[in-house]
Amino acid sequence: MKESPNCIGHAYNAYFRRASTDTNPSIAQLLTPDGERAAHFYYKSDEVVSTSEFEWPEFFPEYEGPISGVPDDIKRHFLEGRFVIVDFFTGCVKKCLERGCKSWEEASLMHFGWGDD
Numbered sequence: 001m002k003e004s005p006n007c008i009g010h011a012y013n014a015y016f017r018r019a020s021t022d023t024n025p026s027i028a029q030l031l032t033p034d035g036e037r038a039a040h041f042y043y044k045s046d047e048v049v050s051t052s053e054f055e056w057p058e059f060f061p062e063y064e065g066p067i068s069g070v071p072d073d074i075k076r077h078f079l080e081g082r083f084v085i086v087d088f089f090t091g092c093v094k095k096c097l098e099r100g101c102k103s104w105e106e107a108s109l110m111h112f113g114w115g116d117d
Contacts, residue, residue: 009104014043015048027089
């Protein structure tokens with residue numbers, strides 16, 4: 001699978017833009033057809049998916065919108081059973097947002113070992 005150089009950055013930026021208006025915002029990780037975790041992360045909520053471009057097995061350009069707008073041959077990658085919600089990244093981006101971050105660039109400057117604060 002060929003992934004974007006920074007799919008997690010794309011996912012974080014989508015979270016920062018959308019989390020206040022979407023339901024169940026999260027960072028998801030793509031699963032291979034046999035259930036293995038792939039090296040591709042994206043933003044997912046009840047309303048939309050937002051992904052950087054990726055190629056697996058076919059090329060898919062950057063996309064943000066409802067799952068219904070995804071072409072059928074790609075849509076299967078975003079359906080139940082083909083992703084897992086990554087609690088660690090979702091928790092990190094949520095904490096960054098609570099601390100005032102507005103972009104991946106700002107968040108990447110923060111230390112992710114916050115402890116119990």
